C-alpha cells in the first residue's frame with residue numbers, strides 16, 4: 001500500500017521486506033479490507049473458465065483465489081508477489097485449487113506472457129517506475145486480452161496515513177505534517193485521470209469503476225490497518241517502547257471518528273490487437 005502520506009517506495013527489496021514482516025497481520029486485515037476489494041476487482045474483470053490469468057502483486061491471494069475459482073481446473077492463475085511470505089499465504093489459501101501457482105518474483109519484470117487476463121490490485125503504485133511496470137503488465141496479456149488495475153481513490157487511506165505521520169513526528173519531537181503532500185497518486189485517484197493514465201500505458205476501451213469501501217474506526221481495525229499494510233514501514237527504526245506511544249497517539253486521533261475511506265478505483269481495459 002502506498003497511500004499518499006506513506007513514504008515513497010525506493011526499491012523492490014524494501015517492499016518485499018516490509019510485506020514479509022506484515023504478512024500475518026496482513027492476513028488478519030484481509031476479511032475487513034483486502035478480500036472484498038480483491039473479489040470486487042475479479043468480478044469486474046470477469047475471468048472465464050479455462051482462461052490463463054496473471055495476478056501481479058497478489059498479496060495473500062485476495063484476488064488470485066477468486067480468479068482461480070472463476071477459471072476452474074481447466075484454467076491457470078500465476079500469482080506473483082515479491083514477498084515469499086505473502087506467496088506462501090496465497091498458496092495455503094489456494095489449497096484445493098491446483099490451477100493456482102504462486103511465485104515469489106518481481107511482477108514488474110515477470111517474463112510470462114500470452115495471458116487472457118492480467119490483474120494487479122493495489123500493487124502497481126509500489127513499482128519503482130510505476131509507468132514502466134504497468135506497461136510491462138499490460139504486455140503480459142495477449143493482444144485482445146483484458147487487464148484490470150486497482151488504485152486507491154483520491155482521499156482514500158489519507159486519514160490513517162496523516163494520523164500515523166503526526167504520531168511518528170511527535171515521537172521524534174518534530175513538527176507533524178499539516179496536510180498530505182500533493183502526490184501523483186492523489187492525481188491518479190481521480191477516475192478520469194486514472195482512465196487516461198491507463199490508456200497511456202497501452203490499454204484501449206478503458207472503463208473505470210468506483211468500488212466504495214470503509215474500515216470501522218475501532219481500535220482493533222485501525223491498528224490492524226497499520227500492522228497489516230505498508231504503513232507498518234513507518235514504525236521501522238523505533239525502539240520497542242516507542243511503538244505503544246505512537247499507537248496511542250494514532251488511535252486517539254481516529255477512534256470513534258468517521259469510518260476510514262478505503263474506496264478503490266478499478267480500471268479495466270483491453271490490450272489492442
Ligand SMILES: C[S@@+](CC[C@H](N)C(=O)[O-])C[C@H]1O[C@@H](n2cnc3c(N)ncnc32)[C@H](O)[C@@H]1O
Pocket residue numbers: 001002012015016019034035037038056057058059060061062063080081082083086105106107108120121122123126127230
Ligand atoms: C497493498 S498489497 C496488495 C496485495 C493484494 N493485491 C491485495 O489486494 O490484497 C501490495 C502487495 O504488492 C507486493 N509488491 C510490491 N511490489 C511488488 C513487485 N514489484 N512485484 C511483486 N509484488 C510486489 C507486496 O509484497 C504486497 O504483497
